[in-house]
Structures are given as structure tokens and as C-alpha cells.
Amino acid sequence: MLDINFIRANKEQVEKGMLAKGEKENSIVAEVLAKDEEWRSIVHQADGIRSESNVKAKQIGVLMGQGKKEEAQAIIAETSSLKEEIKTLEEKVKVIQEERESLLLRIPNVPHASVPVGASENDNEVYSTWGTPFKDEWRKPHWEIVERYGWVDFERGVKVTGAGFPFYVGPVAQLQRALINYFINEAGSVGYTELQAPYFVNEDSARGTGQIPDKEDMMYEIPRDGFFAIPTAEVPVTNFHRDEILAEQDLPIKYVCYTPCWRREAGSYGKDVRGLNRLHQFDKVELVKIVKPENSYEELESLREHAEKLLQDLDLPYRTLLMCTGDMGFTQSKKYDIEVWSPGQQRWLEVSSCSNFESFQARRMQLRYRKEEKNTAMVHTLNGSALAIPRVVSAILEAYQEENAKVKVPDVLKPFIGRDYL
RNA sequence: GGAGAGGUGGCUGAGUGGCUGAAAGCGCUCCCCUGCUAAGGGAGUUUAUUUGGAAACAAGUAACGAGGGUUCGAAUCCCUCCCUCUCCGCCA
Numbered sequence A: 001m002l003d004i005n006f007i008r009a010n011k012e013q014v015e016k017g018m019l020a021k022g023e024k025e026n027s028i029v030a031e032v033l034a035k036d037e038e039w040r041s042i043v044h045q046a047d048g049i050r051s052e053s054n055v056k057a058k059q060i061g062v063l064m065g066q067g068k069k070e071e072a073q074a075i076i077a078e079t080s081s082l083k084e085e086i087k088t089l090e091e092k093v094k095v096i097q098e099e100r101e102s103l104l105l106r107i108p109n110v111p112h113a114s115v116p117v118g119a120s121e122n123d124n125e126v127y128s129t130w131g132t133p134f135k136d137e138w139r140k141p142h143w144e145i146v147e148r149y150g151w152v153d154f155e156r157g158v159k160v161t162g163a164g165f166p167f168y169v170g171p172v173a174q175l176q177r178a179l180i181n182y183f184i185n186e187a188g189s190v191g192y193t194e195l196q197a198p199y200f201v202n203e204d205s206a207r208g209t210g211q212i213p214d215k216e217d218m219m220y221e222i223p224r225d226g227f228f229a230i231p232t233a234e235v236p237v238t239n240f241h242r243d244e245i246l247a248e249q250d251l252p253i254k255y256v257c258y259t260p261c262w263r264r265e266a267g268s269y270g271k272d273v274r275g276l277n278r279l280h281q282f283d284k285v286e287l288v289k290i291v292k293p294e295n296s297y298e299e300l301e302s303l304r305e306h307a308e309k310l311l312q313d314l315d316l317p318y319r320t321l322l323m324c325t326g327d328m329g330f331t332q333s334k335k336y337d338i339e340v341w342s343p344g345q346q347r348w349l350e351v352s353s354c355s356n357f358e359s360f361q362a363r364r365m366q367l368r369y370r371k372e373e374k375n376t377a378m379v380h381t382l383n384g385s386a387l388a389i390p391r392v393v394s395a396i397l398e399a400y401q402e403e404n405a406k407v408k409v410p411d412v413l414k415p416f417i418g419r420d421y422l
Numbered sequence B: 001g002g003a004g005a006g007g008u009g010g011c012u013g014a015g016u017g018g019c020u021g022a023a024a025g026c027g028c029u030c031c032c033c034u035g036c037u038a039a040g041g042g043a044g045u046u047u048a049u050u051u052g053g054a055a056a057c058a059a060g061u062a063a064c065g066a067g068g069g070u071u072c073g074a075a076u077c078c079c080u081c082c083c084u085c086u087c088c089g090c091c092a
Helices: A004-009 A011-020 A027-066 A069-105 A142-149 A154-160 A171-189 A203-208 A234-239 A293-313 A360-365 A389-399 A411-417
Strands: A125-130 A193-195 A227-229 A245-247 A253-262 A281-291 A318-322 A334-342 A347-356 A368-370 A376-378 A380-388
Touching (some): A027 A069, A125 A293, A171 A193, A171 A253, A171 A281, A171 A293, A203 A234, A203 A360, A234 A253, A234 A360, A234 A380, A281 A293, A293 A318, A293 A334, A293 A380, A318 A347, A334 A389, A347 A389, A380 A389
Parallel strands (some): A245 A368
Antiparallel strands (some): A125 A318, A253 A281, A281 A380, A334 A347
8 A cells, every 4th residue: 555645745656657567547546636635624624523522521521510500501502513513524534534545455556666667577577597497308397207206196185175285295295395494594594583474364464465455366265264374474474563663773674484375376277287386285485574665675685685595506597587567566666586497397487576565565554663763654565485385396306307217306405305316 | 162350551550431642650761960880850751643834843633452332521331343361161
């Protein structure tokens, strides 16, 4: 959610940003400003009448105390019309405020000046590449490798739950656990505090990070208890400090959190969902940063660099994309995607997405920090995957397989797995 | 799941209808005094929002778990929900 005052002061920028993000039209910006005018004028009116009524109530109190009942009665008679006016205005305020709020929630975050303008994924900029995408005729896609050894059991996953909920068996289960541990350790070594988070959140939390009202279709719901299964650890972790005022000296706050992630992924098909490419449940290690506004773009770079380093250490070629305005999402102001090279499929797989939300999430969550002595200001929030596990597993299986079909263990994972081959 | 007790400011904790946005204490900030230290004195110390103002600030409104109700007036009375604690039951 953007600040209404920011919108008022930067109307054109917000309107331009909306179109750049691929919204069909932007009249909503003018609408919300008009609604805000209306809201303010009615609030002003209502406050004035309340003030009058408060004064009278006090007078009545004093008169009653002095035993002057008749005089008090006279004033009480005067208040009845005020009471009605207040009630009418309050109802109006409530309605208008809700309308203003829902308009405000539909305005996307403004892209940062450094973000390339574009309409679709074709307009994303290749920010950097590391390593060389390689091709060998004998390399198999990961689904053939796991099938040969029985390392991932898709069929029984379907039986037990449904498509997209596989079992991992033996070495691949071990490999995933090793990756999780490795990623958490790496984050811990550069100052991220490890968090274990709830896997279900309530509606307020889903709203806080922007999954509601925009993307509820991506989440599994437990309506009986009013819960949502988390689509990413970003949701519980960013909401950890919701409605708080943090001390300036505590910033930046950095968390690393491993969780499974649940996504309905309605409408996916074809090669995108083959094997481990797209699942309804997958494991991910997530990084979340809560920072001072003036640092947030530096913090975004260091977040990206941290995620990239993990792939370098695994010796997996990757490329980093700077997402264009049209492909970066509603809540982000700048976003990088990191894609690992999948040599068995001859394609790039997204394994991380590092975003700066500026104060967009913070405002929705009322997450502030105390500046200097008095003032409070919204923090900036960022997050990034470091990394999504199954796609890294795909890349490892495909890149570390040998012609004899054996799969080597990456050096950095050997301490966790304890042998040279899976 | 059953029974009972509670939810007040950064913390502890008063407050059962009116002058209480909230006593008192602790903590914190600033000032004064004492050569340091200890002790003492004074002032300040929630948040959101509206109006005015360049700002400092001033004034108004709202908020005592959340939402609704009663009343001229609610932290205080009533209803619903949420949460915490104690006991019982169940349980990894």
C-alpha cells in the first residue's frame, strides 16, 4: 500500500508507474485522491460535532455534580440532535474510509528509477551471468535420473495427496536436507538470525505481505480455522514485527528461515511442471531484511550477492535478471530473479527472487521505526530466496551426473552428506 | 473440549459511569545542584489522524485486547469474538 500523502504529492509518478507495471488504466489514482478529499472533509465535520458534544457532556457532568438537574436536562435535550448527526457522519466516514482503503490497495508499488520499462518477461534485462551454460548429449533431465534410482516417488505422492506432492526417497531426501542446512549456515555466518516460523498464518498476516487481496488463489486455505498455508516464509517472517515500532539502532534486522512452501499453481502445465520444476509443496530457505529507507537499495544488492554466492559455491552456472516493470509484480519496487542452468533440460530455472518492497509492505503492516528522538517512519522490507530447494536439486542432479549415470556430491555439501556420490 | 480468573501506557500497577489519555512506582530524556561518585530537586516521556503553520508547535478527534450496544457522558455497564492464566480431560 502506498502512502496517500505520497500519492498526492507524486500523482503523475504513481500513474506512470501503474501503466509501466502493465495495468490497463490508472484512473484509480485520481479516484483515490478524490475519495481522500471527501474523507477528510467529512472527518473534519464529524470531529467538530463530536467536540461540541463532548463539551456539552462535560457541562452536564458539572451541573449534575452541583445538583442542578433541570439545567442539565436542558442541555441533554440539545445533545440528541448532535447524537444523530454524529451517527450519520460516522457511518459515512466508515463507508468512505473503506472505499478509500480498497482503492488504495489496488494501486501497485511504484517501480524504482533503475528498473527497465517493459511489458513482459521478454523485456527483462540480463543483469549478469556466471559460468557457462553447457550441453552434453548424454546428460539426462533430472526426472530420468530420479526415476532410474527411485529417488523421487511421484506416483505414491499422487496416491497419498495429489500431483505436485512427491515423496523424496533416500539420497535426494538427504540432498535436500543438506542444502537446507548449508543455506541456513551460510546466512547465519553473515549475520542472519535463524527463525522457525508457523506454516499457517491468519488473514491479517496474508494481507500484511500482500497475498490478500491480490493473490489468494495461490494459497491453500483452511477455512474452518481461518488459516492460510504459507506460500513462502516471507509471509510469517515479515509479519513477525507487524504493528511494532522498532528502535533505530536495531536496524537492519536480518532473518533466515527455512519452511516448506505451498502453492496452488492453478493453470500450470507442460514442461514447466515436469519433474521437480513446479510443485505444490516445496522447500525453500528465505531471507528477510528490515532496513532503514536510505539503505534499502544497498541491502538489495547484498541480498542478491548472497544468493548468487550460494550457486557459485555449488559451481552451478546461473544468470541474474533485472525484472522489467511489467514482470516484477504488484508489491515490488525492484526485483532480481536468479536462474540456475539446468543442463539436462537445456533451460534456466528460477531459484531465487530478491525484492525490495520499500515501505509498501511496511505501511500495510504498520511496521515502523523510531527516528531520532520523536519521529516514527516506515521501514523498508526486502526478501529473497536463498534458495528454492527442488530446482537446485534438479540442477545438481543434472550438472553433477557422470556418463556412467552416477551423481557426484558437490564439494560444499560433502560435510553434510559424508560421501562422494549420492 | 469442560470449569473458573483475567486482558490498562516501555515495564509494574491503580482505576466500577463524569474534571482520567489515564494515579503511583520503575525505566528513559533534558535541566539544576553537589569538585568525581553517591544522594537530591525540577521538567518531560503512547499512537493515529484532522485543521492551521515553512517549521517549532497549537487546537480538535479517536484509541484502556477486537468489534458492537446502553448512556448527555464508558477503561468502568451489557453482548459477541480473540487471547492469556489456573484446574480437569486429551495429547506429540
